Amino acid sequence: MNISSAGSSIYSLQNVYKNYRNAGEKGKSAESSEKRQEQQVQREAAKLQQIEREVIAHEQAHMSAGAHLAGSARYQYTKGPDGKNYATGGEVSIKIPEGKDPEETIQLMDQVIRAALAPANPSPQDLAVASRASMKQIQARGELSKSQSQAYQAGSNLGKELDMGKILDINM
Structure with missing residues (x-):
């Protein structure tokens, strides 16, 4: 196929534009992947925060009702995807x-x-x-x-x- 020099320039510009557009889509794809990953981290951290609230409330209930028979709470922690530690288990000794x-x-x-x-x-x-x-x-x-x-x-x-x-x- 023969392309004139003017046609060749147009073809080159079209390729540059396609490549630019594809790179932009890849960038958008990477951006949306990062957003999805960030949202996943936030969802997991929110779940861990909810578990932590429930665990602390559970152990506090033991300590309140146990009064002088109850020891202090000890917690087990899980490191979340955000790098923070969350109480995901606990215990209170009761005499x-x-x-x-x-x-x-x-x-x-x-x-x-x-x-x-x-x-x-x-x-x-x-x-x-x-x-x-x-x-x-x-x-x-x-x-x-x-x-x-x-x-x-x-x-x-x-x-x-x-x-x-x-x-x-x-x-x-």
């Missing part, structure tokens, strides 16, 4: 003490159960702690019932002895 007597143990276990179940969505570990405290509470109730029954029986026997004494006094 499960024995009371001085069954009644005190029952009250303490009530508080442990409230602390374990305080968050809106208790974890399996939270449920296990509540279950263990509930078992201790049941044992304490059994001990209390047994001691009350023994006290009642002792009182009944004492009453019978007193009644017998009255009968004996009357007969004398």
Whole structure:
């Protein structure tokens, strides 16, 4: 194909324009890819921020309800795509003490159960702690019932002895 010099110049200008336009589209493509990547980073960071808020609220609920039985919160962190650390897990230790007597143990276990179940969505570990405290509470109730029954029986026997004494006094 023969192209005149004028045609050749036009052809060259068209190629330059096409190349320029293609480079611009590639630049736009790279720009939109960067924007998509930046948006993805922002979405992931927002998810991590939401998780962090939930984790902190969860552990705060344990500490508030546990009062003196609860330790301080310890958090596990995940580094986000933005380079920041986000709390994505946590724990609060809760003491499960024995009371001085069954009644005190029952009250303490009530508080442990409230602390374990305080968050809106208790974890399996939270449920296990509540279950263990509930078992201790049941044992304490059994001990209390047994001691009350023994006290009642002792009182009944004492009453019978007193009644017998009255009968004996009357007969004398």
